[in-house]
Amino acid sequence: MTQTNDVSAMTFIDxxxxxxxxxxxxxxxxxxxxxxAIIEPSFWMGQPRxxxxxxxxxxxxxxxxxxxxxxxxxxxxxxxxxxxPKEANxxxxxxxxxxxxxxxxxxxxxxAIGEIGYDEMTPAEDKYFGLQLExxxxxxxxxxVHTPHRNKKEGTSRSMDVCTEYGVDPAKVIIDHANEExxxxxxxxxFWAAFSIYPKTKMGNQRMVELVRQYGCDRIIxxxxxxxxxxxxxxxxxxxxxxxxxxxxxxHIRKVCYENALSxxxxxxxxxxxxxxxxxxxxxxxxxxxxxxxxxxxxxxxSKELASLLIE
Amino acid sequence: MTSSTDILPANISLANISQANIPQAKALLYRWLQxxxxxxxxxxxxxxxxxxxxxxxxxxxxxxxxSSVPRYTTKADLSLxxxxxxxxxxxxxxxxxxxxxxxxxxxxxxxxxxxxKAAESYQASIEKLFSAADVSEQIALYQSLPLLPHPxxxxxxxxxxxxxxxxxxxxxxxxxxxxxxxxxxxxxWNQMVLKAVFVESPLHLIQQLDRRANPELxxxxxxxxxxxxxxxxxxxxxxxxxxxxxxxxxxISDIERAxxxxxxxxxxxxxxxxxxxxxxxxxxxxxxxPAAKAxxxxxxxxxxxxxxxxxxx
Numbered sequence: 001m002t003q004t005n006d007v008s009a010m011t012f013i014d015x016x017x018x019x020x021x022x023x024x025x026x027x028x029x030x031x032x033x034x035x036x037a038i039i040e041p042s043f044w045m046g047q048p049r050x051x052x053x054x055x056x057x058x059x060x061x062x063x064x065x066x067x068x069x070x071x072x073x074x075x076x077x078x079x080x081x082x083x084x085p086k087e088a089n090x091x092x093x094x095x096x097x098x099x100x101x102x103x104x105x106x107x108x109x110x111x112a113i114g115e116i117g118y119d120e121m122t123p124a125e126d127k128y129f130g131l132q133l134e135x136x137x138x139x140x141x142x143x144x145v146h147t148p149h150r151n152k153k154e155g156t157s158r159s160m161d162v163c164t165e166y167g168v169d170p171a172k173v174i175i176d177h178a179n180e181e182x183x184x185x186x187x188x189x190x191f192w193a194a195f196s197i198y199p200k201t202k203m204g205n206q207r208m209v210e211l212v213r214q215y216g217c218d219r220i221i222x223x224x225x226x227x228x229x230x231x232x233x234x235x236x237x238x239x240x241x242x243x244x245x246x247x248x249x250x251x252h253i254r255k256v257c258y259e260n261a262l263s264x265x266x267x268x269x270x271x272x273x274x275x276x277x278x279x280x281x282x283x284x285x286x287x288x289x290x291x292x293x294x295x296x297x298x299x300x301x302x303s304k305e306l307a308s309l310l311i312e
Numbered sequence: 313m314t315s316s317t318d319i320l321p322a323n324i325s326l327a328n329i330s331q332a333n334i335p336q337a338k339a340l341l342y343r344w345l346q347x348x349x350x351x352x353x354x355x356x357x358x359x360x361x362x363x364x365x366x367x368x369x370x371x372x373x374x375x376x377x378x379s380s381v382p383r384y385t386t387k388a389d390l391s392l393x394x395x396x397x398x399x400x401x402x403x404x405x406x407x408x409x410x411x412x413x414x415x416x417x418x419x420x421x422x423x424x425x426x427x428x429k430a431a432e433s434y435q436a437s438i439e440k441l442f443s444a445a446d447v448s449e450q451i452a453l454y455q456s457l458p459l460l461p462h463p464x465x466x467x468x469x470x471x472x473x474x475x476x477x478x479x480x481x482x483x484x485x486x487x488x489x490x491x492x493x494x495x496x497x498x499x500x501w502n503q504m505v506l507k508a509v510f511v512e513s514p515l516h517l518i519q520q521l522d523r524r525a526n527p528e529l530x531x532x533x534x535x536x537x538x539x540x541x542x543x544x545x546x547x548x549x550x551x552x553x554x555x556x557x558x559x560x561x562x563x564i565s566d567i568e569r570a571x572x573x574x575x576x577x578x579x580x581x582x583x584x585x586x587x588x589x590x591x592x593x594x595x596x597x598x599x600x601x602p603a604a605k606a607x608x609x610x611x612x613x614x615x616x617x618x619x620x621x622x623x624x625x
Contacts, residue, residue: 010524041495056443056444059444060443060444060445060446063445063446063447064445064446064447064450064478065447065478067446067447068447068477068478068479068480079327100444102372103371103372103375103427103444104444106375106376106379106380107379107446107449108379108446108448109446110447269383278412280386280387280388281388281389281413282387282388282389282411282412282413282415282416283387285411286451286480286483286484287447287480298524
């Protein structure tokens with residue numbers, strides 16, 4: 001008889017999920033499945049923005065409305081701020097966006113500069129990657145690196161080279177969208193390796209189980225990268241459950257689905273476990289409205305209500 | 313020509329708006345921070361405030377300082393005595409900081425420390441902070457409005473703030489804040505109260521609630537009650553507080569309905585509303601509830617006591 005490996009009582013962090021593109025129903029279900037905190041990285045919105053003002057409103061919504069919306073369901077919302085690699089290629093607005101970043105980089109709950117890095121590895125991407133690494137050093141924040149979908153292996157290596165060139169400590173850099181081809185180098189070089197469990201494109205969760213079997217749990221982070229595409233906001237709890245069923249020790253599951261994200265992004269000084277286990281009284285009064293969810297009790301809203309035929 | 317909606321409060325005029333004594337407000341906020349924050353952390357704030365006062369509000373310094381305040385003050389609650397609260401109220405009538413946290417006090421002190429001689433550039437700096445504020449910053453900014461210099465420049469901002477979907481931000485303007493009662497014209501006031509009902513915020517925490525009651529608002533709230541009842545939903549008993557002073561043939565049937573609801577809160581609130589009215593029909597309804605009538609006559613039941621007993625959070 002193997003020891004019971006029950007994940008139903010575990011709590012999780014999804015350190016990469018674009019909630020702006022998700023519904024309120026997702027927040028409810030996330031909380032039911034034990035997700036207590038999420039990080040929403042700044043990225044593009046599925047189509048290019050045409051003015052810097054759109055970025056400003058996007059950043060404002062990440063630190064404003066989206067944080068409040070999450071709080072209503074007992075979920076702590078954090079974010080990262082950046083000019084993303086795709087839109088670094090728009091010279092019309094890139095510099096103006098760079099001027100906006102310092103306004104937002106020091107806000108409460110901003111845990112990193114990111115997603116930055118490469119999409120097509122153009123000279124413009126190089127330029128703004130470097131400038132934002134400088135910003136990260138200046139404001140003393142971790143860095144979230146988006147590795148490209150095409151030409152991933154070279155893009156990943158070069159991203160790490162650039163971080164090193166700029167003197168950014170690998171222990172403060174999360175290399176995201178890693179896979180079997182890039183994991184070893186990322187870990188060997190001392191960076192955090194994040195894996196996005198995203199159907200059909202990035203990483204599947206059975207493959208993830210094998211990666212954890214092979215590399216253990218140090219500096220490995222599981223996320224969903226869920227967005228407006230065919231993605232799964234429950235990727236982290238589902239992967240945890242699959243790991244449990246496939247015999248990964250509970251302590252390792254806890255590391256890759258909770259603790260490592262907290263350690264990596266906690267370096268910002270903006271993310272602490274007590275934020276959700278014992279939030280300041282003022283937040284309980286104003287943001288959570290005395291919400292019992294925070295104390296691990298019954299969720300405010302039950303997703304089963306939505307499954308009911310009756311709408312009242 | 314007179315209009316029934318033309319009832320702006322007689323004792324409010326733009327020449328006589330409430331205004332904080334700013335040096336005293338700053339001194340008091342500083343004293344509270346000093347009592348609860350270690351000296352080396354307060355030194356950071358001193359230094360930044362000095363820079364901001366000297367150099368004016370250079371964007372980057374202003375934004376990073378305003379955002380960084382909680383890191384140095386923490387978000388612990390201000391611990392205030394009754395004497396503190398009395399002093400606050402004497403500096404700005406209606407200023408009620410008993411639900412404030414240290415970072416909110418620190419941020420308010422910062423807003424009051426910016427150069428403010430030139431009204432428009434002061435307004436521009438504050439508006440810049442609003443335009444990129446995170447949720448906690450928005451709460452701090454709106455809570456601070458009654459203390460700011462040039463308050464008339466922020467009336468539109470406060471009305472804009474009420475359009476938020478974040479209840480916590482809405483409450484920072486609407487509840488425990490003298491700014492709306494002092495500065496809003498009737499349309500904004502009525503929308504604020506109606507929205508407070510919609511988002512289920514307690515009306516009794518709205519300052520000057522009774523003084524700003526008006527027949528137009530009473531009509532809106534009566535319509536609201538009818539919509540709710542049609543949908544088989546309940547309404548807050550606090551509605552009757554704002555309808556009572558304007559009872560007429562139309563509203564009296566709402567009150568009668570509330571008196572006949574099974575909820576004790578509804579019955580008592582409707583009874584107090586009847587007592588507010590000189591309409592014979594209202595007095596007749598009240599007579600049918602002698603226990604409540606006696607309590608009201610003995611001053612055992614009024615809106616304040618009702619709120620304390622039945623609506624306290």
